[in-house]
Amino acid sequence: MLFTVLFPSRRTGALLVSAFALLSSPLAAQAIRTGTVAERYAQLCASCHGAELQGGQAPSMLDDVWVSGGDDESLARSIRNGFPEKGMPAWSAALPEKEIRAMVIFMLEKRAQARREQTQFVKPAESIAVQSELHAYKLDTWVGDLVEPWGLAFLPGNRALVTEKKGNLYLVENGRRAATPIKGVPEVDIDGQAGLFDVVPHPDHARNGWIYFAYSDPQKDADGKPVSLTRIIRGKLRDGALVDQETIFQGPLQYYRPDGGVHFGGRIAFDKKGYLYFTIGERGDGRNAQDLARPTGKVHRVFDDGRIPEDNPFAKRTGVDRTIWSYGHRNPQGLAFDPVSGNLFDAEHGPRGGDELNLVQPGRNYGWPIITYGMNYDGTAMVDITAKDGMEQPVTYWVPSLAVCGINFYTGDLFPKWKNQLFLASLAAEELRRIEIKDGKVLKQETLFKNLGRIRYVIGGPDGALYVLLPTRIARISPAG
Ligand code: HEC
Structure with missing residues (x-):
């Protein structure tokens, strides 16, 4: 939503093309199957969602604000089906289900890490209330x-x-x-x-x-x-x-x-x-x-x-x-x-x-x-x-x-x-x-x-x-x- 407001549709079109171009390259296809989830994220998602998931041309995945749901199943669905009309391709063809699951885990890890960095945890000193x-x-x-x-x-x-x-x-x-x-x-x-x-x-x-x-x-x-x-x-x-x-x-x-x-x-x-x-x-x-x-x-x-x-x-x-x-x-x-x-x-x-x-x-x-x-x-x-x-x-x-x-x-x-x-x-x-x-x-x-x-x-x-x-x-x- 934010994305469409911030970026004109011409830009969206361009992004779509580059994402599909990446997918059609045989090298990328191979990497999808063998790489780690972090590598896949860098290849497939970082250009829009930011290298650290902080957002950019597409929404941040760290702020706990979700347009389409932040639970495991909703995240998987978002990745699987994409939002073609808003510029995010569907990934179900490129990513097998277990890769989509790994991507969800990766996103949850990054989100928890971001949350941890903002939270002050108690580290009790001896005998201090x-x-x-x-x-x-x-x-x-x-x-x-x-x-x-x-x-x-x-x-x-x-x-x-x-x-x-x-x-x-x-x-x-x-x-x-x-x-x-x-x-x-x-x-x-x-x-x-x-x-x-x-x-x-x-x-x-x-x-x-x-x-x-x-x-x-x-x-x-x-x-x-x-x-x-x-x-x-x-x-x-x-x-x-x-x-x-x-x-x-x-x-x-x-x-x-x-x-x-x-x-x-x-x-x-x-x-x-x-x-x-x-x-x-x-x-x-x-x-x-x-x-x-x-x-x-x-x-x-x-x-x-x-x-x-x-x-x-x-x-x-x-x-x-x-x-x-x-x-x-x-x-x-x-x-x-x-x-x-x-x-x-x-x-x-x-x-x-x-x-x-x-x-x-x-x-x-x-x-x-x-x-x-x-x-x-x-x-x-x-x-x-x-x-x-x-x-x-x-x-x-x-x-x-x-x-x-x-x-x-x-x-x-x-x-x-x-x-x-x-x-x-x-x-x-x-x-x-x-x-x-x-x-x-x-x-x-x-x-x-x-x-x-x-x-x-x-x-x-x-x-x-x-x-x-x-x-x-x-x-x-x-x-x-
Ligand atoms: C070409 C740009 C682009 C790429 C590449 C892209 N996305 Fe997206 N993504 C978007 C846009 C735009 C939205 C916002 C859709 C909306 O506003 O509802 C979005 C939304 C999402 C959402 C839903 C966020 C919410 O708030 O509910 C998830 C999850 C997501 N993307 C994950 C991924 C993952 C994982 C990848 C890599 C496999 C990826 N995206 C690659 C553009 C992209």
């Missing part, structure tokens, strides 16, 4: 001197356990970390994204002492090559050591993957009935997530001692992993039960664009890698569909990706207005988010702070404070003033 939307809080270092803490569990008697990715388990007593790690922790593969992951006490820990762990278990395959897979064990603490260890879940050796690498999952959660749920990522091969024989790319459910419940969705099938609760997951590193509804949520890393929050239900397929809201990290297109019959839609998704990690619902009393809301840690975006969910829908998201480094986990403590795992420390968030 911060006013957030619902509560004033302050952030203090609770336990320092850690390296990539991954999981945190509170135990009775002012004690807590914290895992470090590199394989250490530490006892924290009255806010003091023990000088040496707990002995007897199994050997852990720590290459790549592998490591010692979650630590969670049994719901009846005070009586039985059980503590559960997820970690990347190193083994040797038939050729003697090092392989690993996420394994779940439990044990008890005695005299500074982890004793009485039992395996709760170990996948068949044939499904172990070369050690190190990506996408281990590794989060554990108990429901109110005492069933144990845990996640295993697809280890970098999306096909694993759709293969019910494999434990990879799944959420699992077992009894607290590892037995398989008869009412698991695939318990009666043969040739499948009968612990599977849901499948089609990429890399779920967040897993938590809503204390009010009892619903299970997982947060999982998508590819570039397309991190997801899912409402996890038994037997359901969450779609990876057949449907996704993301594209490849190198900016090439991935798939053209974001939805399909028989596959679940996420509760919400993030384009660009935040690199979502641990999640938990807050159930404490120190922040009454946060009660029963979801808190989400993120790695790449370095954000702690507060999320209000109602009837399976996200009503509201607030970034509580940003830029204190990669965050792996957030959990409420027995004192009602919120504990956040930053790259080298555990921070405690408590009310200010």
Whole structure:
């Protein structure tokens, strides 16, 4: 609209000609198929919409003002059909659907980046009051001197356990970390994204002492090559050591993957009935997530001692992993039960664009890698569909990706207005988010702070404070003033 006012139709005609001339050149056609989305944008769109999407002869795509709709589907439609009468060609012939999807992701990324540059995010300094939307809080270092803490569990008697990715388990007593790690922790593969992951006490820990762990278990395959897979064990603490260890879940050796690498999952959660749920990522091969024989790319459910419940969705099938609760997951590193509804949520890393929050239900397929809201990290297109019959839609998704990690619902009393809301840690975006969910829908998201480094986990403590795992420390968030 603005465009037609600003530029006479003669100019529009000229632009149209140049865009079509570009398309008809064989070199350009080839580039469209092989290039990254940024290259395609530069070739096909920048002349009108500006090199940085800031606008020029055609509208800006950064200002959140959309003539024809700013949601994913509207943007795709605008690109597909163009506005020939206003000077924008239809791109459906030149760009396959998945390239159009990649272009939408690219535009959403650029728009989010522009928005971020205009937003002042809170980066709390030690013990300084911060006013957030619902509560004033302050952030203090609770336990320092850690390296990539991954999981945190509170135990009775002012004690807590914290895992470090590199394989250490530490006892924290009255806010003091023990000088040496707990002995007897199994050997852990720590290459790549592998490591010692979650630590969670049994719901009846005070009586039985059980503590559960997820970690990347190193083994040797038939050729003697090092392989690993996420394994779940439990044990008890005695005299500074982890004793009485039992395996709760170990996948068949044939499904172990070369050690190190990506996408281990590794989060554990108990429901109110005492069933144990845990996640295993697809280890970098999306096909694993759709293969019910494999434990990879799944959420699992077992009894607290590892037995398989008869009412698991695939318990009666043969040739499948009968612990599977849901499948089609990429890399779920967040897993938590809503204390009010009892619903299970997982947060999982998508590819570039397309991190997801899912409402996890038994037997359901969450779609990876057949449907996704993301594209490849190198900016090439991935798939053209974001939805399909028989596959679940996420509760919400993030384009660009935040690199979502641990999640938990807050159930404490120190922040009454946060009660029963979801808190989400993120790695790449370095954000702690507060999320209000109602009837399976996200009503509201607030970034509580940003830029204190990669965050792996957030959990409420027995004192009602919120504990956040930053790259080298555990921070405690408590009310200010
Ligand atoms: C020849 C100039 C030209 C080129 C090349 C061009 N556009 Fe456009 N585009 C326009 C004009 C003009 C409009 C405004 C249409 C209107 O006013 O409704 C527009 C509108 C749009 C809109 C809708 C904006 C809104 O406010 O709803 C999107 C999305 C879009 N273009 C994306 C692209 C993408 C992606 C490319 C590259 C594949 C591209 N355009 C290439 C001229 C162009």
